Amino acid sequence: MPILPATAIKELQDALGPKGWSMETGILATHNTEARGKFTGDAGMVLFPANTDEVAKCVVICAAHGIAIVPQGGNTGRCGGAVANGAEVILNLKRMNRIIEIDARDFTATVEAGAILKTIQDGARDRDLLFPLSLGAEGSCQIGGNLATNAGGLNVIRYGNTRDLVLGLEVVLPDGSVWNGLSKLRKDNTGYDLRDLFIGAEGTLGIITKATLKLFPRPKHIATAWVAVPTPDAALDLLALARRETGDGIAAFELICGFAHDMTVAHLPGLLAPLSAPADWYVLIELTSPRPKDDLDAVLTGLLATALENGLASDATLAQSEAQRANLWAIREGIPEAQGFEGGSIKHDVSVPVSKVPELLVRGISAAGDLIPGIRPCPFGHVGDGNIHFNFTQPLKMEKDAYLACWETLNRLIHDIVADLGGSISAEHGIGKLKLDELARYASPEKLKLLRAIKGAIDPDGMLNPGKIVK
Incomplete structure (x- = not known):
């Protein structure tokens, strides 16, 4: 582990007090390891500032000693964006x-920025309001990390990504100064949009310390259905039908392959298969309305009847209770955990235009099968916004280590197809360390030039989260 200057350690300790830092081995290990265990850092100190002023003091001290800072939220990221590279310190905002x-x-x-996403959701709900950002890690992820990665989640089709849910930010800059853009304005055309510059920047341009978020009326009625569809093409036709029939009242529209459904129901206790007969593809549809008298069950029942008549669906069930709805969502959200029971998994967080999702799946599954015979495709995700978690589980007769050694080769194969379809190699998880070389490969020279120019202008000494997004 790199040794930090003793004078810097003492200054940071004095600035933060006894609760504001740790060099204890177990705590360092927790913060130096990313959620999937793919990356491990070696920061020798973790800072826990209690307010914006303390964050600014940490930045000034570290800058004076030439120590880079890795901002960290709940450490639930998927691309190693909050992992230290060397003689750096981690700045975790959990006390804020x-x-x-x-x-x-x-x-x-x-x-x-350190507020847990679920806490914000609950706080809004207590005021009969809704903060619609929703994802699997919502019980532990911090809103600052969601902002830093422009998290997507389950409700993007209705409410947009995190970027679309933000009005203002407060940000500590690389020189320790504080930009106060903590505004409630919904219209402000006074120059460049600095807010959007920091959202999705993964802490490479500034440390987000506060945010003003958009809230919405809380849904009074929710209707949820699990639908067997013959193909992804049929799923898209069903999506188009649902948008027309509900006046864009869809809150979520998730595609799940049969393999993902089967293994999740098999491995996770307490889950029940929603339908009696297996299918190759399923869709999870959810409608919401803030009006208590809206009969969404009738709307969704009528939609499903039309889908069955037109061959867009072969079977469907409508949740009749909160317990049944919870079971449907538990199947969808349990897929990543269930994959662990089936061996190694090579993952892709990609997006393409919605109309191109079926082509992505056909070409990707075929190409992966040619590369690794017996590979088990496990695609699922937010088909309503074109974001597919295009995962592949190891063949039954292949050793895990040998399979995972194919990670980069399979990534390149899938990413080439995504690029050919006009898509993105990172839909909602960011770049971090994992996709640094991939971004350099697929981004245009003009984009890379602009990214590097922005980084150089705001953080010329590379003090904030170096080695992430751009080299």
């Missing part, structure tokens, strides 16, 4: 976890 204000007239929540 307050909901500062919920404004029911402006429909906003002002929060500190």
Whole structure:
């Protein structure tokens, strides 16, 4: 582990007090390892500032000693974006976890960056409001990390990505100064949009310390259905039909392959198969409305009847209780955990235009099978916004280590297809360390030039999260 200057350690300790730092081996190990265990860092100190002023002091001290800082939220990322590379310190914002204000007239929540996503959701719900960002790690991820990676999640089709849910930010810059853009304005055309510059930047341009978030009326009625569809093409036709029939009242539209469904029901206790007969493909549809008298069950029942008549679906079930709805969502959200029971998994977080999803799946599954005979495709995800988690499970007769050694080769194969379809190699997980070389390969020279120019202009000394997004 790289040794930090003793004078810097002492200055940081004095600035933060006894609760604001740790060099304890077990705590360092927790913060130096990313969620999937693919990357391990070696930062020798973790900082836990309690407020924006302390964050700024840490930045000033580290800059004076030439020590880079890796901002970290709940450490639930998937691309190693919060892992230290060397003689760096981790700055974790978990102590900055307050909901500062919920404004029911402006429909906003002002929060500190370390607030847990579920806590924000619950705070909005207590005021009969909704913060719609929803993802599997919502019980442990911090909103600052969601902002830094522009997280997507389950409700993008209705409410957009994290970027679309933000009105203002407070950010500590690489020189320790603080940009106060913590605004509730919904219209502001005074120059470059600095807010959007920091969202999705993975802490490479500044450390987000506070945010003003958009809230919405809380749904009073939810209707959820699990539908067997013959093909991904049929799923897209069903999506188009659902958008027309519901007036874009769809909150979620998830595609799940048969293999993903079967292994999740088999491996995770308490889950029940929604339908009696197996299928190759399923769709999870959810409609919501803030009006309690809207009969969404009738709307969804009518939609499913039309789908069955037109051959877009072969079977379907409508959740009749909250327990049944929870079971449907548990199957969808349990897929990543269930994959672990089937051996090694090579994962892709990609997006293409919605209309190109079926072609992506056909070409990707065929090419992967040619590369690794017996490979088990496990695609699932947010087909309503074109984001597919195009995962592949190891063949039954192949050793895990040998399979995982194919990670980069299979990535390149799938990413080439994605690029050919006009898609993105990172839909919602970011770049981090995992996709640094991939971004350099697939981004245009003009884009890379702009990315490097922005990084160089705002953080010329490379003090914030070096080695992420751009080299």
